[in-house]
Amino acid sequence: MTAVELGLPAIGALDGVPTTDQKQTAKDFTSDQEVRWCPGCGDYAILATMRGFLPELGLRRENIVFVSGIGCSSRFPYYLDTYGMHSIHGRAPAIATGLSVSRPDLSVWVVTGDGDALSIGGNHLMHALRRNVNLKILLFNNRIYGLTKGQYSPTSEVGKRTKSTPFGSLDHPFNPVSLALGAEATFVARALDSDRRGLSAVLRAAARHRGTALVEIYQDCPIFNDGSFDVLRRGEDAESRLIPLEAGAPIRFGKDGALSVVREGFGLRVAKSDEVAESEVVVHDPADLQLAFALSRLSDQDLTHAVTGVFRSVSRPTYDDAVRAQVAGVREAQPGDLGKLLRGRDTWTVA
Amino acid sequence: MRNVAIMSVDSSAATGRAVHKLDRVVIRFAGDSGDGMQLTGDRFTSEAAAFGNDLATLPNFPAEIRAPQGTLPGVSSFQLHFADYDILTPGDRPDVLVAMNPAALKANVADLPRGGTLIVNTDEFTRRNLTKVGYDGDPLQDGSLDAFTVHKVAMTSLTRGAVDARPELEVSKKDAERAKNMFALGLLSWMYHRPTEGTERFLREKFASKPAIAEANVLAFRAGWNYGETTESFATTYQVAPAKLAPGTYRQITGNAALAYGIVAAGERSGLPVFLGSYPITPASDILHELSRHKGFGITTFQAEDEIAGIGAALGASFGGAIGVTTTSGPGIALKSETIGLAVTLELPLLVVDVQRGGPSTGLPTKTEQSDLLQAMFGRNGECPVPVIAPQSPGDCFGATLDAVRIALTYRTPVLLLSDGALANGSEPWLVPSVDELPDLSVEFATAANAPDGSGEFWPYLRDPETLARPWAVPGTAGLEHRIGGLEKGDGKGNISYEPDNHDRMVRLRQAKVDGVVVPDLVVDDPSGEADVLVLGWGSTYGPIGAGCRRVRRAGLNIAQAHLRHLNPFPANLGEVLRSYRRVVIPEMNLGQLALLLRARFLVDAISYTKVAGLPFKAEELQGVLTDIVQGVER
Numbered sequence: 001m002t003a004v005e006l007g008l009p010a011i012g013a014l015d016g017v018p019t020t021d022q023k024q025t026a027k028d029f030t031s032d033q034e035v036r037w038c039p040g041c042g043d044y045a046i047l048a049t050m051r052g053f054l055p056e057l058g059l060r061r062e063n064i065v066f067v068s069g070i071g072c073s074s075r076f077p078y079y080l081d082t083y084g085m086h087s088i089h090g091r092a093p094a095i096a097t098g099l100s101v102s103r104p105d106l107s108v109w110v111v112t113g114d115g116d117a118l119s120i121g122g123n124h125l126m127h128a129l130r131r132n133v134n135l136k137i138l139l140f141n142n143r144i145y146g147l148t149k150g151q152y153s154p155t156s157e158v159g160k161r162t163k164s165t166p167f168g169s170l171d172h173p174f175n176p177v178s179l180a181l182g183a184e185a186t187f188v189a190r191a192l193d194s195d196r197r198g199l200s201a202v203l204r205a206a207a208r209h210r211g212t213a214l215v216e217i218y219q220d221c222p223i224f225n226d227g228s229f230d231v232l233r234r235g236e237d238a239e240s241r242l243i244p245l246e247a248g249a250p251i252r253f254g255k256d257g258a259l260s261v262v263r264e265g266f267g268l269r270v271a272k273s274d275e276v277a278e279s280e281v282v283v284h285d286p287a288d289l290q291l292a293f294a295l296s297r298l299s300d301q302d303l304t305h306a307v308t309g310v311f312r313s314v315s316r317p318t319y320d321d322a323v324r325a326q327v328a329g330v331r332e333a334q335p336g337d338l339g340k341l342l343r344g345r346d347t348w349t350v351a
Numbered sequence: 352m353r354n355v356a357i358m359s360v361d362s363s364a365a366t367g368r369a370v371h372k373l374d375r376v377v378i379r380f381a382g383d384s385g386d387g388m389q390l391t392g393d394r395f396t397s398e399a400a401a402f403g404n405d406l407a408t409l410p411n412f413p414a415e416i417r418a419p420q421g422t423l424p425g426v427s428s429f430q431l432h433f434a435d436y437d438i439l440t441p442g443d444r445p446d447v448l449v450a451m452n453p454a455a456l457k458a459n460v461a462d463l464p465r466g467g468t469l470i471v472n473t474d475e476f477t478r479r480n481l482t483k484v485g486y487d488g489d490p491l492q493d494g495s496l497d498a499f500t501v502h503k504v505a506m507t508s509l510t511r512g513a514v515d516a517r518p519e520l521e522v523s524k525k526d527a528e529r530a531k532n533m534f535a536l537g538l539l540s541w542m543y544h545r546p547t548e549g550t551e552r553f554l555r556e557k558f559a560s561k562p563a564i565a566e567a568n569v570l571a572f573r574a575g576w577n578y579g580e581t582t583e584s585f586a587t588t589y590q591v592a593p594a595k596l597a598p599g600t601y602r603q604i605t606g607n608a609a610l611a612y613g614i615v616a617a618g619e620r621s622g623l624p625v626f627l628g629s630y631p632i633t634p635a636s637d638i639l640h641e642l643s644r645h646k647g648f649g650i651t652t653f654q655a656e657d658e659i660a661g662i663g664a665a666l667g668a669s670f671g672g673a674i675g676v677t678t679t680s681g682p683g684i685a686l687k688s689e690t691i692g693l694a695v696t697l698e699l700p701l702l703v704v705d706v707q708r709g710g711p712s713t714g715l716p717t718k719t720e721q722s723d724l725l726q727a728m729f730g731r732n733g734e735c736p737v738p739v740i741a742p743q744s745p746g747d748c749f750g751a752t753l754d755a756v757r758i759a760l761t762y763r764t765p766v767l768l769l770s771d772g773a774l775a776n777g778s779e780p781w782l783v784p785s786v787d788e789l790p791d792l793s794v795e796f797a798t799a800a801n802a803p804d805g806s807g808e809f810w811p812y813l814r815d816p817e818t819l820a821r822p823w824a825v826p827g828t829a830g831l832e833h834r835i836g837g838l839e840k841g842d843g844k845g846n847i848s849y850e851p852d853n854h855d856r857m858v859r860l861r862q863a864k865v866d867g868v869v870v871p872d873l874v875v876d877d878p879s880g881e882a883d884v885l886v887l888g889w890g891s892t893y894g895p896i897g898a899g900c901r902r903v904r905r906a907g908l909n910i911a912q913a914h915l916r917h918l919n920p921f922p923a924n925l926g927e928v929l930r931s932y933r934r935v936v937i938p939e940m941n942l943g944q945l946a947l948l949l950r951a952r953f954l955v956d957a958i959s960y961t962k963v964a965g966l967p968f969k970a971e972e973l974q975g976v977l978t979d980i981v982q983g984v985e986r
Contacts, residue, residue, distance in 0.1 A: 018827075031834065033846060062829045067667070070837075078834050078847065083826035085670060086836025087663075088693050094628075094660035098667030098675065099826075101651060102626050106671070106826055124663075127656040323653070327646045336648030338619045339786045342612060346549060347602045347783060348403050350595075 013208040016104045017063050024055035031081040037072060042193035042219035043140065047079055049199045054080075057207055059107055066109045067096040069116035072147050073140035073219070076111040090121025093128040096135050101320040107207070110137040114155040115145050118174050122154075125214075129183040131319035132211040136203075139176055139214060140193075142221040143228055150224035157301050162224075177296035177311055180214045181289065187213035188292065189310040190299075193220060194233055198244065198308055205310050211318045218306070231303050243270075243298065245309030250281040251295075261298065268294045270305060286313040369587045370544075375434035376591055377442030378539065380532075381459045382451030382472075384417050384427045387532040392429025393778075394536055394553065398545040400603035400780055403593030404433040407894060409441035409967065410776045414633065414716040421480050426458040435592040439894040439901075441777065443969035449535050451475060451506070454484045465498040470538070472531065474507035502584055506575075510534045513574035520563040530571035537575025544590050547576065597782060604781040606745035606774035607634070610704065611641035613752025614676055615648050617702075620753070621760060621792035625650045626668030627676045628661040633716040634775045635680040635706040658686035662703065666690055669699045672796060672825035674756060678704040680772075681714060684723055685730070691765050692731040693837050695861060698812075698821045700759035702752070703737075707771040707890075709965045718965030719772035721890050722941040727767040728919055728948070734858045736865035738762070739919040741769040743893035746781035748774060751916060753790060758868055760794045763820045769918070771940075773891045773967045797822035797831055803843075809833055812845035819864035821845075870917040872924040877911035878904065883984045885932035886977060887957075889915040889945055892938055892968055899973030908981045918945070921952070929955045934984050936960060936977065938968060 029051045037043045054064070064082040068074035070089035077084030083106075087095050092110045100108045110128075117125045117139050128135060144162070145151040151164040152171065159168040180188045187209040189202040199217065206213035218229045232238055240254040243261065251261035252273060260273045260281040268282060268291075285291055292312040299307050378395065382388045389410055399406045409430040418425030432442035447468040450456035452475035463469060476491055490496055491503060507528050514520070514527035533554070540547055551569050558565035579585050604612075618625035627650065629639045643652045651668075655661035658679055665675035679687060684705045694701045707723045709715025727739045738758050742751035748770055755766040801822060802808040809831040812821050824831040833845060841848035842856055875885065888896045893914050900912045913928060915921070929935055929949065935957040937946045943959035950957060960976050962968060 033834075060829065062832055063827050065826045068836075077836075080834075081832055083832050084834035084836075085667075085697070086834065086838065088689055088837060091659060091663045091690065094655065094663030095667035095670075097660070098626060098628055098653065098664030098669075099671045100667075101653065101664070102624060102668040102673045103671040103826065123656055124660055127660065323651055327649060327651055330646035331649055334647040336615070336619070336645060338616060338648070341615060341645070341648075342602075342783050342786070343600065344602045344604075344783075346397060346401055347600050348401055349600050350403065350593075350598050 013210045014057065014059065014107060015210075017107050018060045018105060019058045020060045024058075024061070026051035026055065028061060029054045029080050029082065031079055033078045035079050036075065038223050040220075040222035041072070042142065042221070043073060043076070045193045045196070046138075046140065046199065046217055046219065047076065049196050050203070051080070053200050053203050056204070057107070063105055064107045064109070065099060066111055067092045067099065068111040069113075069121055070147070071113040071116045071145075072221075073111055073113040074116060090116055090119070091124060092116070093121065093124040093135065093137065097128060097131070097133045100134050101323050104320065104324060108135050110135050112137060112139050114139065114141045114143060114153045114176070118154040118176060118179070126183045129180055129185040129212050129214060132184070132186050132316050134210055134212070134318045134320050136206045136213045137215065139216045140219040141176060141216050142219045142225055144221050144225035146221045146224055173301055175296055175299065176214075176216045177299065178293060181293050181296060181312060185214050185312065186211040186314050186316045187310070188312045189213070190216045190218070190306075190308050192218045192229065192232055192308060195308070202310060205313065209313060210321075211316060229303065232306055241303060241305055243305055243307040245284045245295070245307060245311065247284055247286050247310065250278070250283050252281060261295075266294070268298055270298070286310050368585075371587055371589045373589050373591050374436060375432065375438060376447065376543065376589065377430065377432045377445045378447045378449070379428055379430040379445035379459060379462070380449045380535065381426060381428040381455035382532065383420055383454065384413060384415070384425045385420065386427070386451050387529070388427045388429050388451070391532045391536050392431055394550050395539060395545070396431055396603055396778055397549055397553070398540060398547075399431065399433040400601070401546055401549050404435065404591055405437050405594035405596060405780055406431060406433040406603070406778070407438055407441045408432070408778045409773065411966070412717055421452055421454055421475070421483050423454050423458055423484055426454050428455070428459060433591055435594050437594060437596060439897040440967065440970055443971045447539070449539065451531070451535065453480050453486055453490075456490065457484050457486065460496070463499060467499050468502070469496060469499040470502045470504060470535070472506040472535070473503045474505050504538070504578065506531045506534045509574055509578060510571045513570045514567045517566065517570065520566055522563050522567045526564060527567055530568045533568045533571040534575035534578070537572040537577075538579050541576040541579035542585065542588050544588060547572070596780065599782045601780045602783055603778050604746055605637075605776060605778045606742065606748040606770055607637040607706070607776070608641055609746055609748035609781065610742075610752050610768075610770060611638045613749040614642060614702070614756075615645055615650065616749070616789055617753055617756035617792055618648060618650060618674060620789050621674060621756070621794060623794070624673045625676060626665055626673040627652045627678065628655050628664035628668070629653070629678045630655050630658045630661045630683065632658070632680045632683045634708060634772045635678045635683070635704065637775065638678045638704065638706075658683040659690060662687040662690040662701075666694050666697070666699060666701055669694070669701050670697070670826070672823070674700065674702065674760070676702040676704070678706070680706040681708045681710055681716065682712060684726060688731050691737060692733065692735050694765040695731070695735050695737060696837055696840070697835050698763045698861075699823070700763055701765035702755055702759055702768060703765055704768045704770065706775045707769060709963070715965045717772065719891065719967060720940050720963055720965065721769075721771055721892070722944065722963065723769060724889075724918065724941065724944040725947070727769055734862060736862050737919065738764060738766045738865055738868050738917075739769060740766060740917055741890040741915070742774060743890060743914055743916065745774050745777050745779045749781070749784070753792070754916070757790060757792055760792055761820065762818055762864055762868055763823055764865065769890060771891050794823065796828065797824035798828060800830060808844075810843045810845065811835060812840055813843050814860070819860060819867060866920050868920050870920060870922055873913050873915065873922040873928050875911050875913045875928055876900075879909045882909040882911035883933040884909075884936060884977070884981045885911040885913060885928070885934070886936045886938065887913050887915065887929075887945075888938055889918060892940065895968035895970050895973055896938055898970035899968075899977055902970060902974040903977050903981060906978065908978065910977055910981055915945070926953045929953050934958060934980060936980055938973060938976070940968070
């Protein structure tokens with residue numbers, strides 16, 4: 001087997017997706033379907049942010065598609081007045097890959113959850129990230145199975161008592177950001193469901209990224225995992241737990257920037273800002289894979305710290321662009337001739 | 352030679368040797384997996400095709416890529432039947448067996464009838480190789496092969512000698528010896544008066560980047576030919592005249608190639624892009640390989656991370672307005688079940704190709720079987736009907752594929768196309784169709800609101816009254832934005848509905864849509880019009896059943912034959928046909944799956960004749976079975 005130079009094109013984020021000059025509002029993206037999530041579900045906040053954010057893209061509504069798997073989060077497409085498909089448990093990235101490859105004029109979004117993306121659909125998520133298909137994958141992580149009424153998920157903490165683990169879960173959880181980075185993701189970000197500004201910012205960055213963008217959204221399930229992210233939302237020390245990232249800026253957080261992220265060995269640690277020199281504070285660079293990975297490891301399962309924002313954003317040719325370029329190239333060089341194909345090379349004639 | 356009528360005997364002016372004219376011959380090449388037997392068989396097939404014979408082939412090889420050299424599990428063979436009339440099968444038993452080593456002899460000699468011709472490569476009959484396969488003595492010496500006409504040829508050393516005569520080529524001993532299969536091909540080509548230009552051209556093209564190897568193979572091929580021509584050991588050569596087939600242009604084609612071409616043609620005739628999502632699996636992979644070469648037609652091939660992603664991506668492409676196709680075999684079809692179910696409820700076109708192989712589980716990856724019929728019919732959760740189509744011969748894979756795509760596009764449904772290992776790798780002459788005569792598969796996407804209440808809304812599940820198909824509204828169409836999914840949908844509007852009566856209605860509507868697919872009536876071949884017994888088959892058993900019927904009729908008995916291409920829905924006249932005969936016999940390479948369906952549907956007391964040996968039925972075997980039944984009824 002030999003490798004060949006592919007001569008791939010460089011294409012901008014939303015190039016090829018038709019835009020509109022008409023003013024759009026959140027209402028334009030609201031379908032006529034009644035939203036059926038439980039009262040207090042974090043999905044409401046994400047939906048509201050999404051409806052408010054989509055007009056900003058200026059894309060024609062009919063050229064936006066939401067594809068989801070199965071789970072509470074996967075009902076998302078029903079509530080947006082775009083094209084949508086509520087598909088099969090875990091398979092949304094695969095289905096969206098076929099759509100994205102065959103339709104460059106669409107902005108394709110995948111909505112999934114921790115069970116959908118990381119358990120039953122882990123394989124498809126991994127391969128979509130590796131290929132860098134032009135998809136925006138929103139992973140609603142509530143660390144529980146909601147739709148099946150409360151079993152532990154692949155992001156639940158060890159020891160969690162649930163219906164299926166009455167003596168405590170024995171499973172070690174995934175860190176979705178670390179997983180995505182390990183799967184060659186070109187864009188990885190995280191936000192909190194209730195943080196409209198932060199969520200909008202990462203959605204904006206994701207939409208502008210050409211390639212697979214994985215956005216992990218911490219989302220609360222008030223029925224089966226109530227208050228699971230409350231320590232990041234309120235209380236005195238929420239500020240000292242959340243580490244927001246900004247490209248090119250030193251990573252400082254906490255009240256008045258009292259805390260900083262500094263290097264330690266091959267990783268990072270949190271230090272008091274007044275105990276370290278300014279030069280020791282790590283400056284965020286979304287192109288630095290090692291830094292992104294180290295940042296992902298700062299996010300503890302117990303939420304002592306939670307890093308938000310864009311961990312990684314780099315440009316790499318997308319799979320779907322490459323596929324189309326290859327087909328177009330062959331088509332130009334050797335256009336198909338059906339009659340010739342059917343005859344083949346060796347024919348004989350019976351009179 | 353057995354079963355071969357020698358039409359006349361001539362004397363060849365050139366060699367002074369007798370030339371026998373035959374109407375048909377079956378040759379089997381057998382050797383080690385690494386000996387290139389499939390290639391040798393393919394080339395002889397091409398020569399026979401180019402000469403104008405009718406032909407049918409049966410490759411038979413192990414699932415292991417290279418089992419230990421010289422062992423029984425490593426034996427690979429290729430059987431070829433060629434004739435001067437239209438034949439239906441690759442032949443029950445070889446008239447000529449070429450055995451490249453003791454393992455090949457041991458594995459195949461039982462199929463060679465008394466009086467058959469055996470050509471062996473004596474160089475491989477060493478003490479060590481004989482012991483490896485359990486021969487105590489040397490069968491070439493101990494008289495155990497006396498029933499056959501044995502030609503002992505030192506093929507390896509003769510090949511090496513021929514190549515060594517051109518030292519400037521600098522071909523290694525190993526590479527020279529590897530060309531011994533071409534020596535065998537040359538010898539057989541001489542024996543059967545085959546044209547040689549095609550093979551020499553083929554070898555030069557195949558090894559274009561290694562001209563010395565190409566030359567070595569050509570030298571071996573010519574050495575084989577010359578060996579026959581110059582040595583005295585072959586007293587006779589044989590001629591099989593071109594077959595008198597229907598007028599037209601022919602080519603040789605395998606089932607997998609014909610199926611792939613059918614997919615290309617479907618794209619061309621519909622004007623839609625084709626998207627193949629597939630995961631490699633034997634024996635379906637060649638369809639993926641073939642389509643990957645045809646990007647010039649705008650075909651996209653996606654080698655997915657698994658079977659589920661393959662069909663998922665295909666369905667995603669269908670949602671976007673492409674012809675979504677997925678190809679698989681064996682356990683792969685089980686993995687795709689859930690997505691087929693989604694496609695049924697989404698009511699989107701999708702072509703699902705299952706090249707059946709021996710099961711259950713991994714089963715017999717390289718052997719044929721027809722045991723996925725019930726899975727194709729029912730292997731999903733819920734009431735989940737899909738049209739099912741099965742081609743009957745390698746060439747028929749082309750037309751069956753176009754038919755399957757026509758149904759998928761017209762009725763917005765996944766369609767299961769059931770090929771099998773024998774069709775996939777088998778080959779036959781194929782009357783090349785004219786592109787203009789292929790069916791028009793063009794479809795219309797929905798472009799405007801359709802609500803019957805005049806609300807200006809788009810109802811994605813409003814049905815065409817004739818076909819019951821729903822509109823295909825692809826993303827990018829303004830004003831038709833809609834959401835579809837695996838949850839039950841309300842009739843018409845397509846919104847989620849858990850309403851009891853609606854579910855009952857939707858289940859029945861989906862069933863009615865598939866039941867209403869228009870398929871041609873079943874045609875019965877009953878030449879005397881006096882048959883009491885009908886033999887009904889489906890899929891690749893067409894050849895052996897047809898050959899079996901010919902033999903029964905030649906013996907003066909009456910038998911009717913019919914073959915089902917459409918297994919769901921059945922042709923409308925099937926019940927009437929079944930009731931017209933006193934007995935119905937259904938031979939299948941499974942444990943009676945079609946028979947089960949027919950018994951359930953038509954209350955017909957069909958006789959099921961089944962075999963699951965991984966190999967096609969033999970004409971002789973079916974002749975016996977059918978004769979017994981016909982005579983039993985007439986008695």
